[in-house]
Amino acid sequence: MSDHSADDARAGDARADDARAIDTYEVLIVGGGVAGLMAGVYTARASLDTVVVTADDPILTRNAHLENVPGFPAGVNPRLFLDMLRSQATRNGVDLRSGRVTRIDRVSDGAAADLPDARFVATVDRGDAVAAERVIAASWADAEYLEPLGVDLRAAGSKTYVEDDGLGRTSVEGVYAAGRIAERYHQTVIAAGHGAEVATTLIHDSAVPFYHDWVAPEGYFTDRGRDVPPGCEEVSETERRARERESMAAMREYFAEPHDERQRTHPSLVDDARGRLPEDE
């Protein structure tokens, strides 16, 4: 654990005081890559008020063609994949914000009256501070902002990983870690799946009573004399057809034209005089 200096404590109190006018969420997710976005889809669908704050482009934007995620037999443009994932997050109620989280502090007792539901306050460098009851760090490759909280971190060469209990809980109650920053394997579907898993841990730790997030055909539960469980839904055949048509129209639109965002490469190569970007070829 990091030491808490008196200065850090004072800074935390000050930030908590500043936080009186700021937005409070049940879940703050730091990092809008596949892990953070997928975690957000899960927490928002569990009716937890969720914000994702993200700094730069996710690392997946550097991929040239994504060929090992489920559901795309001929692969998919990674930037389109991210567009679709962001859209899935917002459709399900996630607020997306731009900015780099520079530190997270505990809400001090003094500020607790003003932020009754928040335990943490995040300072954001290009945006407003955000208060939250729980935090998911999905911010490959930055964990520095967790140091004021004393979250256990593990240095490995030039990288720093967030230690977790195997289900995404860190050493600080209410703070979770997902995706590559939690030292999971470096693949898209693994990061996305881990985001979903960690979000589910968080949901189980929260007041949400039961959670499957299933959409079932009408009668699946009720025709067997059972209530539809919380977090599950039965849809009629008409509704099922309507959703199918909507998804077909959305996918036709997404796949109508090649994606217009340029290919990215490693940041160290961007200013390389030899050039690796299409316009320099």
Ligand SMILES: Cc1cc2nc3c(=O)[nH]c(=O)nc-3n(C[C@H](O)[C@H](O)[C@H](O)COP(=O)(O)OP(=O)(O)OC[C@H]3O[C@@H](n4cnc5c(N)ncnc54)[C@H](O)[C@@H]3O)c2cc1C
């Ligand atoms: C060239 C390349 C090709 C690849 N190809 C494939 C492939 O073909 N198949 C495959 O499965 N995987 C591939 N990967 C790996 C895959 O992209 C990653 O494993 C996965 O995207 C990691 O997701 P993540 O959400 O954990 O991290 P990221 O996608 O990096 O997301 C983290 C986000 O957090 C943000 N962030 C960081 N710090 C802060 C902060 N302090 N405040 C706010 N936001 C912050 C970052 O800006 C970033 O947007 C490739 C990776 C590279 C580099």
